[in-house]
Amino acid sequence: MNSINLLKIAFNAIRLNRGRAFLTMLGIIIGVAAVIAMLAIGEGSKESIRNNISSMGANMLTIRPGAGMMGGVRQGPGDMQSLTMDDYETIRDKAQLVAHVSPMVNGSGQAIHGSNNWPTSIYGVSPEYLDIKVWGLKEGSMFTEREIRSNAKVAVLGQTVVDNLFPDGSSPLGKIIRFNSIPFKVVGVLEEKGESTFGQDQDDIIMAPYTAVQKRILAMSHLQSITASALSEGQAEAAVEEISNILRQNHKLGAGEEDDFNVFSQEELISTFSSTSEMLTILLVAIASISLVVGGIGIMNIMYVSVKERTREIGLRMAVGARGNDILMQFLIEAVLISITGGLVGVFIGLAATRLVSEFAGWPTSVTLYSIVLSFIVCTITGIFFGWYPARKASVLDPITALRYE
Numbered sequence: 001m002n003s004i005n006l007l008k009i010a011f012n013a014i015r016l017n018r019g020r021a022f023l024t025m026l027g028i029i030i031g032v033a034a035v036i037a038m039l040a041i042g043e044g045s046k047e048s049i050r051n052n053i054s055s056m057g058a059n060m061l062t063i064r065p066g067a068g069m070m071g072g073v074r075q076g077p078g079d080m081q082s083l084t085m086d087d088y089e090t091i092r093d094k095a096q097l098v099a100h101v102s103p104m105v106n107g108s109g110q111a112i113h114g115s116n117n118w119p120t121s122i123y124g125v126s127p128e129y130l131d132i133k134v135w136g137l138k139e140g141s142m143f144t145e146r147e148i149r150s151n152a153k154v155a156v157l158g159q160t161v162v163d164n165l166f167p168d169g170s171s172p173l174g175k176i177i178r179f180n181s182i183p184f185k186v187v188g189v190l191e192e193k194g195e196s197t198f199g200q201d202q203d204d205i206i207m208a209p210y211t212a213v214q215k216r217i218l219a220m221s222h223l224q225s226i227t228a229s230a231l232s233e234g235q236a237e238a239a240v241e242e243i244s245n246i247l248r249q250n251h252k253l254g255a256g257e258e259d260d261f262n263v264f265s266q267e268e269l270i271s272t273f274s275s276t277s278e279m280l281t282i283l284l285v286a287i288a289s290i291s292l293v294v295g296g297i298g299i300m301n302i303m304y305v306s307v308k309e310r311t312r313e314i315g316l317r318m319a320v321g322a323r324g325n326d327i328l329m330q331f332l333i334e335a336v337l338i339s340i341t342g343g344l345v346g347v348f349i350g351l352a353a354t355r356l357v358s359e360f361a362g363w364p365t366s367v368t369l370y371s372i373v374l375s376f377i378v379c380t381i382t383g384i385f386f387g388w389y390p391a392r393k394a395s396v397l398d399p400i401t402a403l404r405y406e
Helices: 003-016 018-055 085-094 145-149 159-165 210-218 233-250 266-309 311-319 324-361 369-395 399-404
Strands: 060-065 068-070 073-075 098-113 116-125 137-140 154-157 176-179 182-190 206-209 225-230 261-265
Touching: 003 018, 003 324, 018 266, 018 324, 018 369, 060 233, 085 098, 085 225, 085 233, 098 159, 098 210, 098 233, 116 159, 116 210, 145 210, 154 159, 154 176, 159 182, 182 206, 182 210, 206 210, 225 233, 233 261, 266 324, 266 369, 311 324, 324 369
Parallel strands: 116 206, 154 182
Antiparallel strands: 060 225, 060 261, 068 073, 098 116, 098 176, 098 225, 137 182, 154 206, 176 182
């Protein structure tokens, strides 16, 4: 019996039992839809993480103090004062793979203008910080190197600070605000960036010359961190190695001594968050795949019942010349047709569910071709795997016994 005839027989058998076939497909439909939706959410979250971190500067590098010994006591990174102005200047002068570098100190406090006040953070940086963070100015200008050398009390405001200190919509340029009682003249307003990957409002910030923040607000001489950018995203890891070597020499660390600093690239952050997102996606897909297993068991159960119901038909086919392999293929094709049809419906429902999640829940989603291809492969394998046993049972029936079956 040729394949086309077997396909027609299998299709007619499904058509004559539409209700039962649909109920059999439900497990496959739900499983495929859930898998596609979960993979789309997982891929969307990874893309969102990468885009958000890259928006902070794809080739940005961060240098922070590391754990170390101070006075014979083991100190955590937050207590160490291992980064100095000399470190910043050495990186700026010697690093060949670094495009921009800026020292950074920051503190929290109350910003005040007239009767309006707002709790925020002030960041002491150099003008190159905007190049590192790929951040533009909405109006005004950035403070200059000359103002840094003179410890000038000038500031650039984020939009959130502007909205809260100047609720009437007036321009803050040239106005005097106070931060913890220290007056600062506003010289610029930053472009809006919105929330970061971590849910932090990036516009809730005041930038000022690092020298002014060090001396007038924090009363410190060391640096809390140094921010830099590699020449390109592809050279970020090489730049991390170069900076590490420069700082080890600057800190006179021996071959066996532990670094008293840490250098991070954005790629490390992206990798860390992406791997976490990937693990959650795998977990969700594994849970969703249970529906596929349940659907497969449903196919096996219904096909086994179908064999029992059609025992006389099987005996008749064998009596007129059908071979065991023909009967095997007939029932196997039925199982695969049910599985693939359920898979097709599941794909459309999965795509619709993904769209609904994106539209109404606001979650980032990204449907990939491999998730759809994978679903079809799994559907086919499920149909073959769970349909084989009842098909095999049908193919080994004795024709005489089958014809006598009531």
